[in-house]
C-alpha cells in the first residue's frame with residue numbers, strides 16, 4: 420500500500436478503559452513529543468478517530484539506561500497531554516510484552532518508577548488478567564500540584580470553597596487523584612462532572628494541571644464502586660490508578676471494613692478489578708491492581724495518514740476476545 424510507512428497498533432482495554440498500544444519498534448523513525456501528542460488527539464477522537472477512538476495511546480519504547488526494566492511505557496491522554504501512569508493501561512502493555520518476551524513476571528519502566536507486573540489467572544474463559552504494582556504514592560500537595568491555602572495534604576477534608584457537603588482526599592499514585600465517598604444518588608448524579616470539569620479547566624487555582632476526580636460508593640465491606648472523570652480525557656469506563664487510589668483511601672478511612680493485604684473488589688462502569696493495599700516497612704504505601712488485559716483488535720494504518728487524521732484506509736483485525744469480556748461483565752453480580 421502506498422502512503423508511506425505502515426504503523427501497527429493494538430487496540431486494548433482494561434475494564435473498558437481503552438487504548439491503542441504503539442510499539443516504537445514498529446516505527447521506521449520515532450515520533451517526537453509534538454507528533455505523539457497530535458497523533459493521540461487524532462487517533463483517539465471518538466467521532467473522527469480510528470475505529471471509534473480511545474481514551475489514550477500507550478507508547479512502548481526501549482527503557483532508559485537508568486532502568487532495570489527492558490521496556491518503558493509512556494501514557495498519552497486523548498487530549499494529547501502526557502500522564503505519569505496508567506493502571507489499566509500498564510496491564511495491557513504487560514500482556515503485550517509478556518507474549519513478546521515470553522515472560523510472566525517482570526518490570527516495566529514508567530515516568531517515576533520501574534513497576535512489577537505479573538500474569539495472573541483468568542477472571543473467566545478468554546478474559547486474560549495481569550497485576551501491576553501501583554506506586555510511588557504521595558499525599559504531598561507538591562506531588563499533586565495541588566493548591567489549597569494552608570493545606571499540604573487532604574485526607575477526608577471538607578473544601579467548602581470547592582464543593583460544600585463533600586469530604587475529599589487527595590493522593591498521587593503518582594498521577595494525581597481527588598477522591599470522595601458518596602451515596603448512590605450522588606454517585607450517578609451530575610456533581611462529579613461539575614466538580615471535575617471545573618478542576619480540569621486549566622484556569623482554576625486548586626489544580627492548575629488538572630486532576631482525576633472519583634466518586635466512590637461503599638457497596639459491602641470488601642466491595643466499592645468507583646466512578647471517575649479523568650484528567651485529559653473526561654468520563655471513562657474505569658481508571659486503574661483511580662481505583663487503586665480509592666482503595667488506599669478506603670483502607671485508611673474505613674479500617675473497620677477492610678485492612679491492608681486484604682483483597683478488595685472494585686466495580687466500575689466498565690467491569691471489575693481486584694486491589695490489595697500494601698504498606699512497606701518504611702511506611703510507604705503501594706497497591707496491587709489486578710484486572711483484565713483484553714486485546715480487541717490489531718490495526719494497521721499508514722503513518723502519514725494517521726498523523727493527518729485519515730483512517731479511511733486503516734485495517735482492523737478483531738481478536739474475538741471482546742465477546743468473552745462482555746460475557747464476563749454480564750455475569751458480574753451488578754446492582755446497577
Ligand SMILES: N[C@H](CCC[C@H](N)C(=O)O)C(=O)O
Nearest residue numbers: 502505506507594658659660
Ligand atoms: N488520565 C490520567 C492518565 C490515565 C490513567 C487511567 N486511564 C488509568 O487507568 O490509571 C491522568 O492524566 O493522570
